[in-house]
Amino acid sequence: MKYDIAIIGGGLAGLSLSIDLKKRGYTVAVVEKGNYPRHKVCGEYISMESYNYLQRICPALTAHKLPVIRNFKLTSGNNKEFTTSLDLGGFGISRYLLEDMLFNEAEKLGVVFMLNTKAQDISSDGKEHVVKTNKGDISASLLCNATGRKSNLKTPNKTETSNGVNYVGIKYHVKLKRNADLIEIHNFPGGYCGISNIEEDKACLCYIVNSKNLNRVNNSIPELEKTWLFKNKNLQKIFTTAEFVFTEPVTVSGINFLIKEPVTDDAFFLGDAAGSMAPIVGNGMSMGLRSAWVLANNIDQYLAGKITKPELAANYKSFWEKEFSSRIKLSRYLQKLSEYSFLTKLTIGLFNVFPALANGVIKQTHGKPF
Numbered sequence: 001m002k003y004d005i006a007i008i009g010g011g012l013a014g015l016s017l018s019i020d021l022k023k024r025g026y027t028v029a030v031v032e033k034g035n036y037p038r039h040k041v042c043g044e045y046i047s048m049e050s051y052n053y054l055q056r057i058c059p060a061l062t063a064h065k066l067p068v069i070r071n072f073k074l075t076s077g078n079n080k081e082f083t084t085s086l087d088l089g090g091f092g093i094s095r096y097l098l099e100d101m102l103f104n105e106a107e108k109l110g111v112v113f114m115l116n117t118k119a120q121d122i123s124s125d126g127k128e129h130v131v132k133t134n135k136g137d138i139s140a141s142l143l144c145n146a147t148g149r150k151s152n153l154k155t156p157n158k159t160e161t162s163n164g165v166n167y168v169g170i171k172y173h174v175k176l177k178r179n180a181d182l183i184e185i186h187n188f189p190g191g192y193c194g195i196s197n198i199e200e201d202k203a204c205l206c207y208i209v210n211s212k213n214l215n216r217v218n219n220s221i222p223e224l225e226k227t228w229l230f231k232n233k234n235l236q237k238i239f240t241t242a243e244f245v246f247t248e249p250v251t252v253s254g255i256n257f258l259i260k261e262p263v264t265d266d267a268f269f270l271g272d273a274a275g276s277m278a279p280i281v282g283n284g285m286s287m288g289l290r291s292a293w294v295l296a297n298n299i300d301q302y303l304a305g306k307i308t309k310p311e312l313a314a315n316y317k318s319f320w321e322k323e324f325s326s327r328i329k330l331s332r333y334l335q336k337l338s339e340y341s342f343l344t345k346l347t348i349g350l351f352n353v354f355p356a357l358a359n360g361v362i363k364q365t366h367g368k369p370f
Contacts, residue, residue, distance in 0.1 A: 007146055016057060021296050022110060023057070028112065029113075048088045050289040075234050079233065146271045148271065168208070175201065186238075211254075213227075
């Protein structure tokens with residue numbers, strides 16, 4: 001069967017795009033290599049800029065009592081800290097719950113899912129795109145790639161790519177007494193750990209570390225935490241007093257932060273497939289949601305005959321460059337800076353003396369409500 005739009009990848013960006021387009025009356029198919037529900041390594045904080053959009057595409061969101069996050073704390077291993085309020089703020093929700101709600105909404109609307117299906121190759125004659133999978137082929141007028149940071153499909157990088165550093169991400173869900181409206185980032189040598197509340201009085205405890213630090217302790221996660229994370233007393237207290245909901249952490253390796261092309265002759269890229277925001281800025285999920293919203297608007301105009309395909313491509317590329325390129329570059333700089341405790345200490349000192357500087361950085365990583 002031929003669809004109006006085929007989406008490869010059913011993560012947050014892919015699911016949101018599928019719902020948005022289906023609500024506009026188009027036929028949509030999603031090719032997803034996994035299944036639902038599932039846990040993913042993620043900070044699980046979403047800026048309030050995205051709340052209205054999520055509510056529109058997924059009304060079930062309002063049924064859950066989600067923590068609203070209004071304050072931010074940054075600490076270093078030598079007891080230095082900086083705190084500030086967040087102008088826009090955010091809310092906490094696990095990827096497990098959010099993706100499950102979005103999947104159920106999309107399926108209810110009639111989005112066609114090919115689950116546990118791997119896209120192996122794509123081809124195009126300029127008018128029709130064919131996605132070859134391990135379970136058969138599908139065709140569509142437009143193809144969107146939301147495969148995330150890692151994909152067996154070639155994703156074009158810009159000339160400026162990675163810095164050669166790979167990171168490891170590790171996530172737990174925990175229960176402990178803490179301020180539910182506070183998101184914290186605690187620096188340690190080689191990385192940082194974030195904690196913020198999600199649904200059901202749980203908290204997401206997620207850290208990212210240079211893979212070299214894990215190699216130095218023979219790839220032992222418990223040893224990594226004792227050797228490196230516990231150098232920050234805040235983290236030592238959290239890890240030794242919290243009740244861990246997961247028996248084992250959720251992990252991901254080979255993380256890198258690349259700036260990629262959002263449009264090619266074959267596909268439109270969104271979410272992490274088009275460029276990864278370093279988690280330290282805490283707004284990657286909003287980036288995926290905003291790109292889904294803008295792309296859906298432009299696809300709607302194209303399929304309705306209001307703009308040409310070159311105009312569709314130009315509009316989306318212009319949006320991506322204006323909205324996200326500077327954010328990604330800033331996040332990469334902050335990511336590298338965060339690996340060194342003395343630089344984090346220096347940053348905290350500057351933020352305490354010049355709080356307007358910190359607020360300016362935060363504003364650069366967030367957008368306006370949509």
